[in-house]
Amino acid sequence: MVIKVFLATSSGSTAIKKKQQDVVGFLEALKVEYAELDIACNEQNRMWMRQNVPEEKKPSNGIPLPPQIFNEESYCGDYDTFFDAKEDNTVYAFLGLPPPPGSKEALQAEKEHIMQNGTHAEENPDDSVKHNGDAQEGEEEGQAGDEEEGEGGRADDEATELETSRGEGEEEEAAAEEGTDEEAQEEDEEQEEDELQQLEEEEEDTELQEGEEEAE
Numbered sequence: 001m002v003i004k005v006f007l008a009t010s011s012g013s014t015a016i017k018k019k020q021q022d023v024v025g026f027l028e029a030l031k032v033e034y035a036e037l038d039i040a041c042n043e044q045n046r047m048w049m050r051q052n053v054p055e056e057k058k059p060s061n062g063i064p065l066p067p068q069i070f071n072e073e074s075y076c077g078d079y080d081t082f083f084d085a086k087e088d089n090t091v092y093a094f095l096g097l098p099p100p101p102g103s104k105e106a107l108q109a110e111k112e113h114i115m116q117n118g119t120h121a122e123e124n125p126d127d128s129v130k131h132n133g134d135a136q137e138g139e140e141e142g143q144a145g146d147e148e149e150g151e152g153g154r155a156d157d158e159a160t161e162l163e164t165s166r167g168e169g170e171e172e173e174a175a176a177e178e179g180t181d182e183e184a185q186e187e188d189e190e191q192e193e194d195e196l197q198q199l200e201e202e203e204e205d206t207e208l209q210e211g212e213e214e215a216e
Helices: 014-029 043-052 079-087 091-095 104-123 125-215
Strands: 003-007 034-038 068-071 074-078
Touching (some): 003 043, 034 043, 074 079, 074 091
Antiparallel strands (some): 068 074
8 A cells, every 4th residue: 555645846835834744744754655746747647636535524615735645546634634533643644544553543543442341341241140050050969960960870780799699698598599499309319218228128128038938
């Protein structure tokens, strides 16, 4: 973007010359690139300037006087508006340029931005408190949920251990019952063998007695 300053180099007005020098000198001090366009020796420049100055900015006779300042084809203002911007440290905004870092205008803009943000933050202090409270409640609910899950997990573990111990106890009881049944079965078998042996002995005794009686 190029700043265009329309001047009249051959103007006989001392006031106009002084205003033109103030504008050019200040732009040079700010190291702002600009182009001087002479309207005294160039009819095309004079016609372009008159056509592009907004009607509401023109004097009552309809002929704007130099210096007139443009940013490319966008109208910035005349000497009076330029002087006001210089007094307010808003020349870069007046020219439609971003202020360089560290300049008074940049620091002022940053300060205003911080003040605006601070004002917005102070306007709704309850919102931030509410958000913090909601976040804290969410954390507490999350912790409570974790504790419940932990207790539920411990209860499940205890139930599993109890079932396991019950199963082991039942297996031991079943094994003990099986051992008892086997012992009882062995005892029954021994008792049957004893009874058979007694029967055989009784039968032998009976046979002997019969044989003796026959012999007599």
